[in-house]
Amino acid sequence: MPIIDVAPGISLAHECFGDPDDAPVLLVMGLGAQMIAWDEGLCRALADRGRHVIRFDNRDCGRSTAFDDHPVDMARFIETVKAGDLAAALAMVPYRLTDMADDGFALLTALGIERAHVVGASMGGMIAQRMALTRPERVLSLTSMMSTTGEPEYGRSTPEARAGLFGPRPDDRAGYIAAAERELVWASRRYGDADELRRLAAESYDRGHHPGGVARQMGAMVLDGSRADALRGLRVPTLVIHGLDDTLIDPSGGRRTAELVPGAELLLVPDMGHDRPRPLWPVLVDAMARHTA
Template identity: 50%
Template sequence: MRSQDQNVILVSVTNRAAANGIDIAYESFGSPQGRPLLLIMGLGAQMIQWDEGLCELLAEQGHHVVRYDNRDVGLSTHFHDAGVPAAGTPAPYLLDDLADDAAALMDVLGWPSAHVVGASMGGMIAQALTIRHPGRVLTLTSIMSTPNPSVAPPTEAASSVLMGRPPADRETALEQAVERWAVIGSPGYELDRERIVELAGRAFDRSFDPAGTARQFAAIMASGDRTEGLKGVRVPTLVLHGEADPLVPVAGGRATAAAVPGARLVTYPGMGHDLPRELWPAFAAEITKLTSA
């Protein structure tokens, strides 16, 4: 990766860290002297969903950006022995465990604290990290997320694509990705089919584990409401949300912002449950304003 600013070092080599009893795959962008910025992705989504272009943009704004695969996706540890959670059985782990993974990764990176950005389930993890490890979080940015799934239930159409049958092969995975983002993506922006197919193919080739996604979903449903915990958050907090999000409707962002004292809420007309390329400069500007204050 290159930048027009020759003082910015952009790196995207996959590394692995032994952290919290598991292996975590991660990549970094930007100078190690930059402001530490940890990006946490959502349900079943690998770190590559934080597009390299967005990571570079954030690095060019003075951040040392790290994106990583949560447990049970990508190249991090998968809990295969746990199988697919059955109804009525305990979840193999909770969002608090994923938050502890993030804190342990920060230990490996040598970061006493960091600016934390989470999208969707990643926002839930970022919230839990801030609640559980308040001294480790400099600022919190929660994107298209919620303190409690019941606050902002998905539309029927979004729920159907979320809970649909997993693909049996690579070709079907690519087809389903386009179908899924056509439903939950941003109606105010053109559907970038080429990018969706490219990312879906990369994700399938890196790791295909629908059972891991099911275990993450079980963690979401078993983790309870973070509203009371968020009321105790004392770090600068930014909440970004799409006004046309069918998977986690904007009520989830409003509930997050209402719970955190002094939180700033920014909503985007036409944005669904994705990160449209056209909004990357706006996202980067808002995050940079927060981290550089």
């Protein structure tokens, strides 16, 4: 998995699948999740449909550039946001969601790709939305998966999912892997797989355990605010995919995204949570292949 310099001080680990002459599809992952959360089998299945698939580690994650010289106290950040002190909150976070969107374009440029289909999951969906909003001429299509618009009344987490997301996670390898099972709270009720969660946690830990980046990414996501007004003016072909079992970002987040973007297609997937379970890969690959045709 090569690492490439895409901008001063920013290097991104990435991996490509399929024929470089095929239509490029950039996969953007969510909060704290490495590119391997886009399972290799899923990437190859999409590549087999005639797509040049690119997955990468966001900044502050995996093997991409970390910003450890800018620690963020997550509890203090949340308290500051709740208090309405936006200037202080902004000063805590070293980058914005638009910077993460720029990373995606910079990676494409470094790979010699001018325009691409962009697919984002969860926070990655928010980054993908920002990519389509800021540089629509470079986005062939947008797929926003298990994501939302930044409006606080949509896509709310259940208390149990919120506790699972914000609860402390052990820093030692064995404890970190064992704690992955708590993600079942937002996984598909039918297909949730604790063994698969532990396998991915082990691979992620060994590949590039970097918990400090989660708070900075979270800060960038929160401070992006509502994209509702901008999404109303988006003219990029858009597919919205959301699982009906999602408890981390309620399906209202997907419904609202599709409602705002003119002409957007909405695909609500039964038995899908805040995950991409293997039995549903045919549904997801078919939808993405059709949308990126």
